[in-house]
Amino acid sequence: xxxxxxxxxxxxxxxLLASVIVLPLFLLLTGWLLNGAMKRSxxxxxxxxxxxxxxxxLSAAEWDNGELWMxxxxxxxxxxxxxxxxxxxxxxxxxxxxxxxxxxxxxxNTLLPELAPFAINQRQFLHRDNRFIxxxxxxxQLDENVRPLRIILFQSDHGFVAxxxxxxxxxxxxxxxxxxxxxxxxxxxxxWGLSPLTRLAREVRALQQxxxxxxxxxxxxxxxxxxxxxxxxxANQQQQQQRFQHALADxxxxxxxxxxxxxxxxxxxxxxxxxxxxxxxxxEQQLQRMDQIIQHQLxxxxxxxxxxxxxxxxxxxxxxxxxxxxxxxxxxxxxxxxIDVDEQSxxxxxxxxxxxxxGNIIDNAFKYTRSKVLVRxxxxxxxxxIEVIDDGKGIDTAYIEHIVQRGVRIDTxxxxxxIGLAVVQDIMLSYQGEFAxxxxxxHGTCAQLIFNLPHSDEPINY
Amino acid sequence: MRILxxxxxxxxxxxxxxxxxxxxxxxxCASDGEEALFLGEENDYDAAIIDLGLPKLDGVSVIERLRxxxxxxxxxxxxxxxxxxxxxxxxxxxxxxxxxxxxxxxxLRARIHALIRRSNGHSQSLLTFGPIxxxxxxxxxxxxxxxxxxxxxxxxxxxxxxxxSQQVISKTTLTEHLYQQDFDRDSNVIEVFIxxxxxxxxxxxxxxxxxxxxxxxxxxxxxxxx
Numbered sequence: 001x002x003x004x005x006x007x008x009x010x011x012x013x014x015x016l017l018a019s020v021i022v023l024p025l026f027l028l029l030t031g032w033l034l035n036g037a038m039k040r041s042x043x044x045x046x047x048x049x050x051x052x053x054x055x056x057x058l059s060a061a062e063w064d065n066g067e068l069w070m071x072x073x074x075x076x077x078x079x080x081x082x083x084x085x086x087x088x089x090x091x092x093x094x095x096x097x098x099x100x101x102x103x104x105x106x107x108x109n110t111l112l113p114e115l116a117p118f119a120i121n122q123r124q125f126l127h128r129d130n131r132f133i134x135x136x137x138x139x140x141q142l143d144e145n146v147r148p149l150r151i152i153l154f155q156s157d158h159g160f161v162a163x164x165x166x167x168x169x170x171x172x173x174x175x176x177x178x179x180x181x182x183x184x185x186x187x188x189x190x191x192w193g194l195s196p197l198t199r200l201a202r203e204v205r206a207l208q209q210x211x212x213x214x215x216x217x218x219x220x221x222x223x224x225x226x227x228x229x230x231x232x233x234x235a236n237q238q239q240q241q242q243r244f245q246h247a248l249a250d251x252x253x254x255x256x257x258x259x260x261x262x263x264x265x266x267x268x269x270x271x272x273x274x275x276x277x278x279x280x281x282x283x284e285q286q287l288q289r290m291d292q293i294i295q296h297q298l299x300x301x302x303x304x305x306x307x308x309x310x311x312x313x314x315x316x317x318x319x320x321x322x323x324x325x326x327x328x329x330x331x332x333x334x335x336x337x338x339i340d341v342d343e344q345s346x347x348x349x350x351x352x353x354x355x356x357x358x359g360n361i362i363d364n365a366f367k368y369t370r371s372k373v374l375v376r377x378x379x380x381x382x383x384x385x386i387e388v389i390d391d392g393k394g395i396d397t398a399y400i401e402h403i404v405q406r407g408v409r410i411d412t413x414x415x416x417x418x419i420g421l422a423v424v425q426d427i428m429l430s431y432q433g434e435f436a437x438x439x440x441x442x443h444g445t446c447a448q449l450i451f452n453l454p455h456s457d458e459p460i461n462y
Numbered sequence: 463m464r465i466l467x468x469x470x471x472x473x474x475x476x477x478x479x480x481x482x483x484x485x486x487x488x489x490x491c492a493s494d495g496e497e498a499l500f501l502g503e504e505n506d507y508d509a510a511i512i513d514l515g516l517p518k519l520d521g522v523s524v525i526e527r528l529r530x531x532x533x534x535x536x537x538x539x540x541x542x543x544x545x546x547x548x549x550x551x552x553x554x555x556x557x558x559x560x561x562x563x564x565x566x567x568x569x570l571r572a573r574i575h576a577l578i579r580r581s582n583g584h585s586q587s588l589l590t591f592g593p594i595x596x597x598x599x600x601x602x603x604x605x606x607x608x609x610x611x612x613x614x615x616x617x618x619x620x621x622x623x624x625x626x627s628q629q630v631i632s633k634t635t636l637t638e639h640l641y642q643q644d645f646d647r648d649s650n651v652i653e654v655f656i657x658x659x660x661x662x663x664x665x666x667x668x669x670x671x672x673x674x675x676x677x678x679x680x681x682x683x684x685x686x687x688x
Contacts, residue, residue, distance in 0.1 A: 249543060253515050256542035257471045260564035264477040267567045291564055295544055322546065325553040329560065332576075332585060352547045359546025 011197070012190045019186050027175045038167050042160055047125045050134035050153045053079075057088055057151055061098075063142055068097045078102060085156035087111070092149050093118075103154070111152070118148055130157050196223050204230070209454050210311035210348055248298050255294050263287055296419045310349050315384070316341040318351070319375050322358050326366045335366060341377040345384055348454050349431055357427050360420035361388045361447045368392040368445065379453075386449045395439040424449075463578055463622065464488045464639045466510040468498040468524065469540070470517055478511070478540075481567045482574075486601065486614045488642040495519025502528045507535045508578050508639060511570070514541040514552065522555055529556035536577035540565070575599060582625040584686075589624055591684035594663060594671060596624055603663075610662050615640060619655040620663075623672065623682040632679035656680060 053076050062069045068090060078084035079100040087103035089096055089111045099111060115124050115135050122137040132155040140147040196219050206212045207230075214234065215227040266280040266287070316339070323337045347354050365373045369390030376387045421437075428435040434450040465487050469475040472493070479489045490505065492498040495516040502510060502524070510528075514521035525537055538559040539552045549560050558581075559573050579587060579598060587599040593606045601617055603610045612620065618640050623631060633652045640652075656672060663671050673683045 249515070252544070253542040256563040257474055260542075261471070261473045261477060263564040264474070264481065264567055268477075268481070287564065321550050321554065325550045328553050328558065332580065352545060355546040355550065359549065 012187075012194055015190055016183075016187060019183065023179055023182055023186075027179050031171055031175050034171055035168055038171075039164060042164060043125075043127070046132050046155065046160055047134065050125070050132060050155055051123070051136070053086070053088065053153055054134060054136045054151050057090070057153075058136075058138065061090065061140075063140070066142060070098045072101075074100070085158065087154040089152050090149055091152065092147055097149070111154075113152070115150075115152075118150060120148075127157060131155060132157055132160070196220050200227065203227075207234075208310070210313070252294065252298050256291065259287055259291055259294075292419050296422065311351065313347045313349070313351050313354055314343070315345045315347055315354075315377055315386070316343055318347075318354055319358060319362075319377075322355065322362050323373070323375065326362060330366050333366075334371075335369060336372045338372065338374045340374065342379060345377045345379040346453075347384060347451055349451070353427050353431070357424050357449060358386070358388075360424050361386075361449065364388075364420065364447070365390040365392075365445070368395075370444075382453050384451050384453060386451075387446055389444060389446045391444040394443065395437065395445050463508040463618065464490065464505070464642065465574065466490050466492065466498065466501055466505070466507045466512075466535075468492045468495075468510065468512040468516065468521070470494060470513060470515070478567075478570070482571065483642075485571055486618050487574075488618075488640055490642050493517075495521065495524045498524050499527055502533055503531055506635075506638060509535055509574050509581075510537045511540050511574065512537055512557070514539060514543055514548065522552060525552065525557055526555040534581075536581045538570075538573055538577060540570070572599070579625065584625060589686060591624065591627070591671070591682075591686055592669065594669070594684065596621065598625075605663055612659070612662065615651075616655050616658055616662075619652070620659055623680060627682040627684070627686060630675045630678045630681045635679070 056075050057070075057079075060071055060074055070090075073080060074088075076086065078086040079088055079102050081102050082105055084102045086100075087106065088098075088100040089103065090098040091112060094112065096108065096111065099108075103111060113126075113133055115126075115133070116122065118137050120137055120139050122135075124133070124135045126133040133152065134155070135150055135152045138149050138151070140149050200215070200219065200223060203212065203215050207215065214231045217224070217227065219227050263284070266283055270280050319339055319341055323339065327335065327337060362373065362375065365388045369392045372391050374387075374389040376389070378385045378387075425435055428449060431451055433452060434448070436448045438446045438448065463486075465482055467475060467479055467482070467489050469478065469491075470493050475491055475493065479491055482489050490501055490507070492501050496518045498510075498512065498516070499519060512521045512524060516524065521539065521541065525539075528537070536558040537556060538561060539549075539557045540561050540563065541548070541552075542563045543549075544562050552560060558577055561570060561573060575587070575598060579585075584598075587597060589596045589598060595604045596602075598621060601621075603612055603617065603620065619636060622636060622639055636652050656674075660672055663669065669684065671682060671684050673681050675681055
């Protein structure tokens with residue numbers, strides 16, 4: 001089943017995606033506003049300068065016999081420099097009365113732009129044709145006449161454009177740098193801010209793999225309730241499991257002890273009378289059947305699979321415990337035990353399940369072996385294989401399938417309940433593992449168990 | 463042989479006690495862990511049968527504490543718990559064998575018998591001392607191929623002596639191992655058993671299988687396998 005979570009962007013990706021869209025828009029808007037403000041500021045400055053130049057011209061103007069006289073040298077030196085970029089004219093009723101020396105190379109028709117009609121004290125400021133145009137309308141009192149005058153100044157916009165371009169270049173360079181810096185800073189802040197979530201995810205995975213028993217308690221206050229609740233959930237589940245197991249143990253005790261008493265009574269009756277022996281045989285068989293059903297179903301009910309109580313269990317100590325216990329039980333036979341297990345090999349699950357599986361398999365090997373039992377473990381990154389080999393007479397291949405059915409024993413002379421391998425089969429199925437018995441009548445029997453191990457190499461990063 | 467039986471279920475305890483007694487065992491009973499611990503510390507048993515699910519003190523703790531007190535008699539766990547975790551735990555703390563309920567009484571007796579025999583260094587149930595052979599499983603005794611009829615207590619006395627052959631066994635020890643706790647014991651009856659055994663095993667006096675060590679007790683003198 002495809003993991004749908006991987007198709008949804010993570011929290012950090014969402015935040016980054018949002019900032020990658022919002023931040024440029026914000027910076028664009030900021031740049032546009034700053035650019036506009038700078039432009040307006042420059043224009044105002046330009047206008048103010050031209051206005052000041054206009055007042056200079058007006059203050060320098062004189063009338064001589066009704067004719068306008070302007071000094072050759074004006075305070076603003078650029079009026080004297082040809083093609084300086086700053087030009088001035090004085091006109092009256094569309095007739096050119098004076099033009100600055102700087103405009104001497106310009107065509108006259110270019111010095112009378114189309115402007116709004118004359119109005120006293122009217123100021124006009126325009127930007128067109130790569131130049132600024134500032135005009136000031138005044139009326140000059142000459143004796144009894146009033147002469148309308150229009151002072152027009154022209155300023156090339158090259159300086160303005162160049163200054164604005166420099167500003168824009170600096171502006172966008174700095175804004176771009178800020179955008180990159182902010183993006184990186186945001187990413188770093190996100191990583192740091194979300195690191196408790198990353199740590200939580202890693203701890204939950206370690207919990208699932210049985211590397212830790214509880215989540216830690218040093219999370220930020222927004223996340224600590226999650227960790228606390230998970231720990232509470234684990235504790236409740238373990239307590240529930242313990243109560244369940246105790247209840248099962250009590251049930252087993254309650255059922256099996258009366259069975260043992262009935263069994264004992266039947267045995268006594270059989271020993272006292274031959275006729276009782278025949279009658280009791282059917283009862284004995286049913287008692288045995290009841291006992292096997294109780295045993296099998298209680299063990300099945302107690303089986304756990306991949307729950308939060310699964311642990312990482314090193315195999316070698318468990319195998320050694322079981323083989324030492326069985327060596328004690330089968331002391332008289334002097335069975336040689338060889339254990340070929342790597343110190344690092346481990347099993348992921350519940351310890352009681354592992355002991356049940358190994359106990360039954362190794363016990364069978366001890367029962368049927370001639371002189372030696374070998375326990376061998378092979379590990380790969382995702383699987384662990386356990387083989388238990390004996391050198392007994394082996395099992396007929398025709399009966400191998402029959403063995404795992406509850407209640408069928410091949411060798412009725414051996415003590416045992418007959419359900420051990422069926423229990424192994426149940427447990428292996430619950431762990432989605434594999435269980436096989438390879439038999440050869442000449443060379444003994446090999447029982448193989450293969451368990452899956454959890455995948456732990458996927459990185460967790462947000 | 464004297465057995466300590468620890469089982470909290472009354473009917474089962476009575477049943478097992480009766481079965482063992484009928485086969486010549488002297489059986490002391492306890493119904494909880496604390497009583498079992500007390501009896502085990504106070505008396506020298508030949509074997510113990512202990513249930514794991516006991517009130518007051520569980521069976522595993524009883525076994526553990528008995529071993530800590532250096533009580534070395536063999537212990538068989540008799541219990542409803544079938545998990546391998548319980549089995550291994552019981553054997554690790556000091557039990558020597560494990561039997562799951564319900565069980566065949568014959569199997570219980572056979573296992574107890576084997577435990578007692580092995581704890582005294584005898585790997586086989588058939589013991590041979592020159593012309594005398596003793597089948598400890600069927601409790602049959604033969605001398606020079608001829609079966610010898612012994613009473614239960616005569617056999618029990620002989621069995622204890624042969625299982626501890628070459629050791630001097632005092633009358634007190636014999637008394638303690640032949641009778642259960644509450645039995646009104648008379649150590650003089652041991653002398654009667656010894657006398658009878660000598661007559662039955664060695665009518666012509668040539669073998670002298672049982673020697674009296676003055677002031678100390680009795681010793682079975684014949685070598686096994688000779």
